[in-house]
Amino acid sequence: MTGPVLAVDQGTSGTKALVLCPERGVIGSGTAPVRPRYGADGLVEVDPAALLSSVLDASRRALAEAGEPVAAVGLANQGETVLAWDPVTGAPLTDAIVWQDRRAEGLCAELAPHADTLRELTGLPLDPYFAAPKMAWIRRHLTREGVVTTSDVWLTHQLTGAFVTDAATAGRTQLLDLDDVTWSPSALEVFGLAGERLPQIVDAGGAFGTTSAFGAPVPLTGLLVDQQAALLAQNVTEPGTAKCTYGTGAFLLAQTGDRPRRTTTGLVSCVAWRFAGRTSYCLDGQVYTAASAVRWLADLGVIRGPEDLDPVGGSVPDTGGTVFVPAFAGLAAPWWRSDLRGSLTGLGLDTTAGHLVRALCEGIAAQIVEIADAAAATTGAPLTALRVDGGLTRSALLMQTQADLLQRPVEVSALPDVTALGVGTAARLGLDPRLPLADALPEWKPAAVYEPRVTAEEAAERRAVFRAAVDATPARRA
Template identity: 55%
Template sequence: MTTVLAIDQGTSGTKAVVVAADGKILSLAEQPVRPHYLDGSGVEQDPQELLDSVLATGRAAVARSGALVDIVTIANQGETVLAWDPDTGKPLSNMIVWQDRRAEAICASLAGFKEDFAKRTGLVLDPYFSAPKQAWIRKNVTREGVVTTSDSWLVHHLTGEFVTDVSTASRSLTTDLDSTEWDRELLERFGLGGERLPRILPSDAIAGTTTAFGGMMAVGGLIVDQQAALLAEDCLQPGEAKCTFGTGAFLLANTGSSAARSTAGLAASVAWTVRGQPTYCFDGQVYTAASAVRWLQDMGFINHAAELDVIAAADSGGVLSVPAFAGLAAPWWRPEAKASLTGMSLSTGPAHVVLAVLQGIAAQVAELGTLIATDTGRPLQRLRVDGGLTQSRVLMQAVADLMQIEIDVYPSQHATALGAAALARMALEPSRTLQDAIVPWKPNTVYEPKWSGDQATEFRTRWTSAVHATR
């Protein structure tokens, strides 16, 4: 029976939980990390701050649990990258965060290969993914060392190994979706053909060992944060979907064991690979969710996120928000898009703006749900949700109203960590099945649509017009 230290290293914070063999959370430690938003669409983080947060939260969680931990797992941001010295582990650049848009020109220069990238990788040619940002570092920051996603650097500091996991590699634009191996021709297109590349591990592999958190512990079960949440929420069958409401909002749907490509502008990637069998997913992104709420806070509309439901108006008074503070992803893929507020009058107040921003987030999620239905050939029957913003009843009701389906709220704020813990169990216990490794759960709240279908259609039509008007 396996006790796991599961570390969720996210954009806004690092969380470490110790999970007992029966799935009970024995301890929790958290530490905020704050990205730096720069002029010119840059978003960076201090690598040392991230590493320190991983070590501090992990050690605190182990100490508080009083348990003997068998294995450490890390869920990572997916598309955040840096350059670093593989001999010393010293960072040679800041972390370039997944929200960073400075590689737009690199993607534009490769526009003639757009269809080929989609065919081979399942991804849209966009700065969101890791390879364009890696190429940007090589062009603008340093040619020294290696340039990888954040997980490789963190795991190297823990184990000395040079690895990544298959779900993270599939978010790069340089991995063949069918073979789940690096594609040398695609690497060459980004000027990365001569780079030293981490070894790609399946999701149930042991990467190495570490003593960073006390005694000797295995390190394994590595995965991207969003795929970890998909697993924790028991989305094991094709068509089952979840949406995580964190810094951004990310809707993922299981597409089974075949590597399907999206015809609707979604990304297709590896969800996980266990026991030699890959499972794939479609995913769509809302780049700003909690970060849009943080904008409301910075502008003085609210003091903190807990006030959202108190301050939000019952009706927006005709105000519409397109919260594209970091551009628009699927289906528009418009990195240059800017946020907008329209329909305001002299009677518009903070309450209307707060509701409009929440409805704008919900409207983007609803659009992603429609794309999932287009690609899979069947509408979503219900949506499982997790993340800090699920505590906003106004936002969750808006999602139910606009999607016209029931919304099941995951009962723990630790879905990502629990999903990674399931894979860690798989890594240490060869006889376990994936279903058996997941902690059983029931929703703590279910939201049903209150709007009619006509109301939802009318709002989404007006909101889509507002999207088309953004610049």
């Protein structure tokens, strides 16, 4: 058995680092915040230096708490966040454009005639959420210098000097041939990126370089995009199983095995991970605003933060007829309406903060159910249960709402920080390729299970009300 590994989850609003021991579990942890900037026209940016410093700060705190050396490092990343940078000096040439940024909408509209070809080739719909539209937007509007890549490539280069990305992160760009798991010349041509220098595509576990950023030299052996890392840690490794992570956004992934499953239901078909040259695939559905919508309510003074969801929402028995479509950054799967804005309807003089909170929980949960139904339609089998993780799973109100609308049990992970645990598993497999996947995974068990408390008829009625509100939601003005 190998020694402890440092597992780092670099996320949208912060970085979490864990020191994981195969015998003792988590022996050290550290966090560091990241604060994206929000602006007009869908701008969401962050200083790349803040991403790197958060990785260094969180990791050093975790290592200091552990008080012992590690055998390897694993790094999870945001997926679709991109920047341009100088490959010689490593210096950023732009801010990092965060996955939520919508400024490439016009470019996507221009490329709409290629949408069907791109979906068949890469598994992804044409949408500003993915990396390639942002990369092309940077080339058109910001700089032609250096390289333009996802943030993981830059962070890995800063730590080790390597120029690599894992297969799952590459699959989030819309530049990857989904069947061959290689960069697609056709997709690059469509986006005007044919002459770009792209990173080498590697397995999630392997020898990617050595870093001295945390003290003594240590190998980087794990690389994986955040949601797929959570999928791995939740032990969703067999077809027909699924997980949902509730963070800044909410992300449901369903395992499909060793071949991609193209779908007409609005879901994304993508790489789950690649180990020892063998690729596993999944279906992916996204809710762009979850915790970020909770933060919006807090910024308005309706609640103090996520800790108020249950006490405030519990002050009323239902939504009081209020319907909340939290489409602050548009709607993703299965609608793919980047032009939509959020809406709040059914308000009256008797509407309270509790009604708003319940309506938000209903709006988040209803979107997840639409994704789960789309996954079931694609795989031909309904989900038997949904494994969930992330900060918002602390809300019993949201989780019960999710179980009610899904009409399936919702199993809350007892393991915190599953993204870090997943990339820690990848790092362990990279350090010891002979280790069976089952032996590298953390033991999975639920901390709580929420069973549906309403009838299927009531759930269907509430979902129909939400869908009608989506249909009536206004688009952004041009």
